[in-house]
Amino acid sequence: MESEIYIHIPFCLKKCKYCAFNSIVGTDALIESYVNALCTEINSQSSDLDVKTIYIGGGTPTLLSIAHIKKIFETIGNKFNLKHCLEVTMEANPGTVNEKYFYELRQLGVNRISLGVQSFDDELLKLIGRIHNRSEAIASVNNAKKLFNNVSIDLMYGLPSQTLDNLKDSIDMAASLDVEHVSIYGLEIEEGTEFFKLHSQNKLNLPTEDEAVEMYDYIVDRLPKCGWWRYEISNFAKSGFESQHNLGYWSDVKYIGFGAGAHSYDGFRRKSNVKSVSEYINGIINGRDVSLLEEEITTQAAMEEFCFLALRTVDGININKFKQKFGVDIKIIFGNAINKLKRQNLIDITNDRIKLTDYGMKFGNIAFAEFLI
Numbered sequence: 001m002e003s004e005i006y007i008h009i010p011f012c013l014k015k016c017k018y019c020a021f022n023s024i025v026g027t028d029a030l031i032e033s034y035v036n037a038l039c040t041e042i043n044s045q046s047s048d049l050d051v052k053t054i055y056i057g058g059g060t061p062t063l064l065s066i067a068h069i070k071k072i073f074e075t076i077g078n079k080f081n082l083k084h085c086l087e088v089t090m091e092a093n094p095g096t097v098n099e100k101y102f103y104e105l106r107q108l109g110v111n112r113i114s115l116g117v118q119s120f121d122d123e124l125l126k127l128i129g130r131i132h133n134r135s136e137a138i139a140s141v142n143n144a145k146k147l148f149n150n151v152s153i154d155l156m157y158g159l160p161s162q163t164l165d166n167l168k169d170s171i172d173m174a175a176s177l178d179v180e181h182v183s184i185y186g187l188e189i190e191e192g193t194e195f196f197k198l199h200s201q202n203k204l205n206l207p208t209e210d211e212a213v214e215m216y217d218y219i220v221d222r223l224p225k226c227g228w229w230r231y232e233i234s235n236f237a238k239s240g241f242e243s244q245h246n247l248g249y250w251s252d253v254k255y256i257g258f259g260a261g262a263h264s265y266d267g268f269r270r271k272s273n274v275k276s277v278s279e280y281i282n283g284i285i286n287g288r289d290v291s292l293l294e295e296e297i298t299t300q301a302a303m304e305e306f307c308f309l310a311l312r313t314v315d316g317i318n319i320n321k322f323k324q325k326f327g328v329d330i331k332i333i334f335g336n337a338i339n340k341l342k343r344q345n346l347i348d349i350t351n352d353r354i355k356l357t358d359y360g361m362k363f364g365n366i367a368f369a370e371f372l373i
């Protein structure tokens with residue numbers, strides 16, 4: 001079975017103020033037993049996977065020693081078929097990596113680095129709780145570029161106190177560093193984060209809605225002029241450097257996740273592991289099932305997901321593929337939604353595709369909601 005692999009490493013040096021990911025701090029002592037548990041979980045899977053991509057995300061995966069990463073890769077390599085594996089991505093945080101570390105990752109088969117930069121502005125980085133500063137971010141990108149020909153960075157907009165000029169400077173910096181890929185996300189205030197608390201106390205100086213829209217408009221205009229084409233709502237790449245792993249998520253490819261809170265999808269069922277790191281480790285050690293949730297996906301849910309995930313990409317929904325998969329014409333199921341979104345100029349329909357217009361990309365959530373039956 002063709003599949004993607006995701007490995008979750010939940011450890012961080014410090015919790016960023018906006019972060020709602022499954023990550024914990026101050027638990028480095030657990031890393032060794034966590035890696036052992038990961039390897040046990042990998043070994044417990046049936047071995048018939050033909051792996052297309054591997055993505056090690058977090059958290060901060062680069063807190064692991066090279067010996068730990070080697071152990072994880074060896075376990076994957078001994079268990080699954082990696083002959084067709086095209087892309088091996090490792091998320092890295094500036095401030096936790098140096099050239100030697102990148103060199104050793106390269107030796108282990110990593111061929112893509114995704115750096116969590118977020119901004120090149122020192123004040124902003126401090127304000128959002130990142131551990132690195134501008135010069136460390138630049139040094140990390142430069143070190144990665146020496147060894148990898150596929151380097152991505154994450155940037156953010158709509159941050160407290162961020163101005164359009166801050167954002168322009170970060171994008172210009174990314175362009176001068178000549179990275180192959182940029183993911184750029186608007187800040188979302190999520191429950192359980194430091195920013196959520198500050199926001200509810202009116203202590204967060206967020207850009208106004210107009211200012212955030214101005215930033216968005218700048219991004220979608222400027223990034224393509226810097227050589228990165230927009231292939232998904234929040235993702236821009238030089239041609240040929242689109243993230244194969246993430247494209248899989250949006251195009252109904254099966255994936256299997258290992259680690260605390262990791263999700264898996266086999267085309268019919270979804271599964272997620274317990275989020276708690278200690279529960280995960282203890283569960284694996286004691287031979288317990290660490291699934292938190294395992295559910296069959298109803299045909300209706302599968303149709304909805306197929307559509308709103310595909311709509312995120314510039315390729316949009318493949319009408320023929322929908323019919324092949326579900327045995328019914330998409331217009332029979334979603335005719336009303338399609339007509340409404342077309343009237344609102346949120347989607348375009350060409351031969352075999354339904355795609356968001358530029359205007360639709362801006363208001364993607366409205367379009368996605370229409371595909372919920």
Ligand code: SF4
Pocket residue numbers: 011012013014015016019020021023058059060093116
């Ligand atoms: S480094 Fe990433 S995962 Fe860790 S706290 Fe910050 S945003 Fe969250």
